[in-house]
Amino acid sequence: MISVIIPVYNEAASISGLLHHLDTHSKSGKITEVIIVDGGSTDETIPLARSFSENGSGLPLVICESEKGRARQMNAGANLARGNVLYFLHADTFPPAGFDDAILKQVQKGNNAGCFRMKFDSKHPVLIFSQYFTRFNFKACRGGDQSLFVERRIFDSLNGFDEEFEIYEDCDFIGKIYDQYKFTVINDYVITSARKYARNGTMKLQYHFTMIHIRKWLGADAAALSRYYKKHIQT
Secondary structure, three states, X not given: XXXXXXXXXXXXXXXXXXXXXXXXXXXXXXXXXXXXXXXXXXXXXXXXXXXXXXXXXXXOEEEEEOOOOHHHHHHHHHHHOOOXXXXXXXXXXXXXXXXXXXXXXXXXOOOOEEEEEEEEOOOOHHHHHHHHHHHOOOHHHOOHHHOXXXXXXXXXXXXXXXXXXXXXXXXXXXXXXXXXXXXXXXXXXXXXXXXXXXXXXXXXXXXXXXXXXHHHHOOOOHHXXXXXXXXXXXX
């Protein structure tokens, strides 16, 4: 059984569409719950999620609160999850039809953690070039926008996401999976929003994301990465 875990903060623009998408694109009947973990939204994110649930969604919806911070929120969702497979999904990322079947087939094959390839909802050449590399099964090609499934036993053995990271928590955790377990890339695509690129400028943001990766590889700690991010990137 799969528990879908979605950390949110002021996602009123996308949450209803995402929940509808999950409802209509899941196929297996083996999604235990969709867990929305709110980090203190001040918009209509949670009322909209509740409204969707009350109006007849086929997926059980759980809404909880956590301290803001994606690592904290995802850990909080995992603590509540009843499924033996955890599927972490960003609020602006839409998985393919039958995503749950695809995940369960990989688990049955013994692939206990993995992600999908990714496409942006933009035709900018830089983003088309960047998304191409998500097909390759290398640690350096991973990111949270590709979503992540992981068996609970593996998640627990790695002590979940490191809450010291305000950013880069996905890459840090996925790197630990690569180091100790088998990781797979499913041959299908999630579609993720390029809104942050539009807000910051595509070339500028791609440069800063590259610099964050390089700084991490050179030994920068979580606090240093956060300082760099807050200085250069508009959220």
